[in-house]
Each structure stands twice: as structure tokens, then as C-alpha cells.
Amino acid sequence: YESYKKIISYGSAGNGPAYFKVWYKNGQIKEFGNTKDSRVEAQGRTDVLDWAINKVEDRFGNAINFNYSENNATGEHIPTLIEYTGSTITFNYVPAKQPQNYFIGGSILNNSKLLESVSVKQGDKQNTYYLKYEFKNSTSTALVSQIQRCTSKCMKPTTFKWTESSTGFKPLKYNIPAAAGYLRDTGWQMQLADVNGDGLADAIGQFMGQSTANGIRLAVMLSKGDGTFGPAAQTMPSADGYIRDAGWAMQMADIDGDGLADSVGLFIGTDTDVGIRLAPIIANYNHSHLEKITNGLGHVTKLTYTPLTDKSIFKKSAGSQYPVKDTQPAVYVVSKVEQDNGI
Numbered sequence: 123y124e125s126y127k128k129i130i131s132y133g134s135a136g137n138g139p140a141y142f143k144v145w146y147k148n149g150q151i152k153e154f155g156n157t158k159d160s161r162v163e164a165q166g167r168t169d170v171l172d173w174a175i176n177k178v179e180d181r182f183g184n185a186i187n188f189n190y191s192e193n194n195a196t197g198e199h200i201p202t203l204i205e206y207t208g209s210t211i212t213f214n215y216v217p218a219k220q221p222q223n224y225f226i227g228g229s230i231l232n233n234s235k236l237l238e239s240v241s242v243k244q245g246d247k248q249n250t251y252y253l254k255y256e257f258k259n260s261t262s263t264a265l266v267s268q269i270q271r272c273t274s275k276c277m278k279p280t281t282f283k284w285t286e287s288s289t290g291f292k293p294l295k296y297n298i299p300a301a302a303g304y305l306r307d308t309g310w311q312m313q314l315a316d317v318n319g320d321g322l323a324d325a326i327g328q329f330m331g332q333s334t335a336n337g338i339r340l341a342v343m344l345s346k347g348d349g350t351f352g353p354a355a356q357t358m359p360s361a362d363g364y365i366r367d368a369g370w371a372m373q374m375a376d377i378d379g380d381g382l383a384d385s386v387g388l389f390i391g392t393d394t395d396v397g398i399r400l401a402p403i404i405a406n407y408n409h410s411h412l413e414k415i416t417n418g419l420g421h422v423t424k425l426t427y428t429p430l431t432d433k434s435i436f437k438k439s440a441g442s443q444y445p446v447k448d449t450q451p452a453v454y455v456v457s458k459v460e461q462d463n464g465i
Contacts, residue, residue: 125147126145127146136163140161143156149181150179151179153178155170160174160188160190162192165196209243211242215238216235218264249273252272253266254266269282281416284410286410312327342354411425427456
């Protein structure tokens with residue numbers, strides 16, 4: 123946000139502005155949605171779904187213009203042409219093997235085309251970059267496998283190698299034995315939540331009694347980050363006054379904004395009482411990682427990934443406000459890049 127100094131909206135389209143202009147501190151002026159093809163309306167509506175960039179102008183008046191193809195009936199919007207100082211960049215497409223549809227606010231977004239090539243023309247010179255794709259069995263996503271630059275002759279292509287993570291869960295690897303004294307009794311429920319702020323999902327056992335004599339008990343097993351947990355430790359005795367009565371349920375949620383999962387007692391009344399329900403969100407993503415890039419000269423670039431929960435990547439400091447979820451999805455970051463000289 124420190125790069126610009128002024129944003130102004132103009133006109134109206136549906137329930138919002140027609141377009142925007144942004145003035146930057148370096149003298150650039152950018153326009154968003156100031157042409158019919160860059161103002162993307164939601165399918166079957168006049169409301170603007172997206173204001174795509176249509177022009178970039180520098181302090182000397184030199185401009186880059188962006189052109190698009192829009193099909194409002196199908197909800198598809200793709201770039202087709204970029205023009206600047208007598209040069210052009212043209213995007214060429216072919217029908218996708220597996221079109222993809224998405225919905226936002228009841229309107230469809232469609233992706234039925236694949237980028238086949240990009241042509242760059244400067245005067246009487248033209249370079250065309252051709253793309254090839256591969257398709258994994260478990261996903262309809264097209265992955266770029268090769269890019270080749272051609273003029274009057276074609277250079278050796280740059281290739282991309284992908285690895286694919288499997289969908290679902292691995293077979294049982296560890297078995298946590300029943301803890302003596304608690305966690306093994308009837309009435310205990312298990313949840314997963316990060317209670318100590320290290321980014322790992324800990325196992326929490328909660329016992330809710332069926333009468334005021336039972337009360338509640340809470341036991342925590344901290345995750346070691348390798349699929350196992352530490353020994354169970356009872357961390358909260360029976361509560362007094364309330365929460366201990368029959369009918370209360372327990373959930374884990376960050377209610378004070380410190381990024382740590384708190385234990386919350388919930389009561390859903392059947393009479394005049396009012397209660398709430400909280401539910402954790404558990405994500406299991408199936409995604410591909412770019413593993414290797416080989417250019418036309420044989421130079422190889424390899425990428426190594428590390429889970430975002432690895433302590434070498436992220437370590438919470440005391441009092442941090444980092445938003446930690448109850449369970450960590452399969453998010454990875456690049457931890458190492460290796461390059462050779464092609465020999």
C-alpha cells in the first residue's frame with residue numbers, strides 16, 4: 123500500500139463503480155475496468171465481479187493497453203492482446219480437455235480454454251512461445267510440461283516435472299494407548315487443536331459428565347510433529363458453578379485472539395435459553411508441486427519443499443497474534459532450490 127498515493131472510482135455499474143484509476147508514487151497511472159472488455163460483470167447481472175487492468179501509463183504518456191475476451195453468458199474472461207509502443211503480445215487458446223466451473227454469489231465462472239501459445243511481435247520480428255501440458259489421473263488440472271520458443275527456428279524446450287500428492291489418508295502408522303485414569307473411560311471425546319501455539323494439532327480429551335457430580339475434565343497430549351503425541355496430562359479440574367452440569371458440550375476455539383485454541387463450554391437450551399454451536403474446519407487438499415525445471419541448454423533447477431508447520435519455517439513468539447487454525451492443512455513452502463550447469 124506504500125506504492126500508491128491516490129485511488130478514485132468513477133461512474134456506476136450495478137451496485138458498484140464502473141472503473142478505478144490508481145496514481146502511483148513513481149508517476150504511473152493504472153486503470154481498472156475502464157473498457158467494456160475489462161469490466162467483468164457477474165453472469166446474468168449488471169454488477170461488476172472484477173475490474174481487470176486495462177491500461178498502464180507512465181509519466182511521459184507511454185501506455186500499455188490490455189484487451190480481453192468476455193462471455194457473460196458462460197462467465198468466462200481471458201486476456202487476448204497486450205499493446206505497447208508499437209509492439210503486441212497475443213494470447214492464443216485451444217479448448218480445454220476438462221473445462222472447470224466455479225460459482226460466486228450464484229453466478230458461474232467458466233474456464234473452458236487452455237493457453238496454447240503466446241506471440242510477441244516487435245516490428246518485423248516475432249517470437250512465439252508454445253506450451254504443452256500433462257494431465258494427472260486424479261485431477262483435471264492441466265500442468266505445464268513444456269515451453270518452447272520459436273522464431274524461424276525453434277529452440278530446445280524448457281521442461282517442467284511435477285509430483286502429485288495422493289488424495290486421502292495414509293494407513294495407520296501410530297496407535298496411542300489408552301491413558302491410565304482418564305481418556306479411556308466411557309464419555310470421553312477427542313478433538314484436535316493447537317493449544318500451545320507451535321502450529322501442530324494437539325490431541326485433546328474432554329469428559330462431560332451426565333450430572334453435576336461428574337463435572338468436566340480436560341486432558342491434553344501435545345503433538346511431537348512426527349505423527350505421535352506426548353503423554354496425556356490432565357490440565358483442567360472439574361469446573362464449579364456451570365459447565366459441569368449435564369447438557370453442556372465442549373469445543374476448542376480461539377476466543378481471545380491470541381492464536382491459541384481455548385476450551386469453550388456450550389449449552390444449547392430446549393426452553394428459553396439461547397446457545398451457539400461451533401464447528402472446526404478440517405481441510406485435506408490434493409495438490410501438485412513443481413519439482414524440477416530443465417531448460418533448453420540442459421540446466422536443471424530442483425525445488426525441495428517443507429511443511430509450513432516445520433519449526434525452521436515458522437515459530438510462534440510469545441504474545442503473537444498469528445491466526446493459527448485448529449488443524450493445519452497440507453501447505454508447503456519451498457525450502458531449497460538447487461541448480462546445476464547442465465554438464
